[in-house]
Amino acid sequence: MKKDRVVIALGGNALQADPKDTTAEAQLITAKQTARPLVDLIEDGHELIIAHGNGPQVGQIIATYEAAAGVPIMPFPECGAMSQGYIGYHLQQAIREEMVYRGIAKSIAAVVTQVVVDKNDPGFENPTKPVGSFFSAEEAARLEKENGYVMKEDAGRGWRRVVASPEPIGVVEAPIVKTLVDAGHVVITVGGGGVPVIDKGNGILEGVPAVIDKDFASEKIAEILDADYLIILTAVEKVAINFNKPNQKDLDIVTIKEIKQYMNEGHFAPGSMLPKVKAAMKFVESKPGRKALITSLEKAKEGIEGRTGTVIVNR
């Protein structure tokens, strides 16, 4: 069996399986369940690079600082770095534990990763990335008025704060990640899409207030590392057209041409499914032979075995 280099992107919402239970304990349980299909891949000899989202978590960190009296506000990039540490720690612990159970002698580490963005990216002018909890329309209106937030409805699940989400251009720590992967270690990187930084022109980096989409950052690191397979794990088993409507149709295997048409018809919600579809398409189109799969955390094993999920093929 061919041993693939696989980049797995875990959804920030999917890691908080129950939106009403945003505790660390609940997330660690989900991380431990998620670890099993990931370690199956490691056991089968594949090289694994794990990326993850941070939408709910970074929103939670920011909200905590905003609510705390007498504590200075923590800037956005620092909150992003905190979310990388928090989620990376859970994944390190969960995956290591599963490897210990199975007698796999591999090391795993989360690399605090900075991702370069363009300071003139139009994303800074038009916030699209949902972060934090879900609110009712009335609560959203109050938060817009009192906190100056921009709030948007998120894929039929409620209202969320949205922030700037520029496109990733480069991954600063990519050479270190490559060295670790080449040496046989399991690496967690571009957490929360990476901490967004701009290059001030002389190689000096500066954090900027934004949240990069982890699907785009995962695609970027997958290309840099010359991965074979991009797997995006989220809360739904399959990508659908007419999502949440009586005529919803789940997609199994779709060609680039078909999915482009569905995308142009507006079937994929911006800020949720659209970036996943775009990232999968970009990766598959970037080099012949590359594969992409979108499925749920729970169905990861079946999806990887080709028994479920939405597979995007370059035909």
Ligand SMILES: Nc1ncnc2c1ncn2[C@@H]1O[C@H](COP(=O)(O)OP(=O)(O)O)[C@@H](O)[C@H]1O
């Ligand atoms: N066309 C679609 N097909 C399937 N799910 C969709 C579609 N459009 C929007 N969604 C929503 O997108 C969600 C995944 O996006 P999101 O929650 O942002 O992902 P993540 O798990 O990366 O945090 C799904 O759980 C679903 O509610």
Ligand SMILES: NC(=O)OP(=O)(O)O
């Ligand atoms: N940063 C990011 O894309 O997070 P989610 O996966 O939570 O949307």
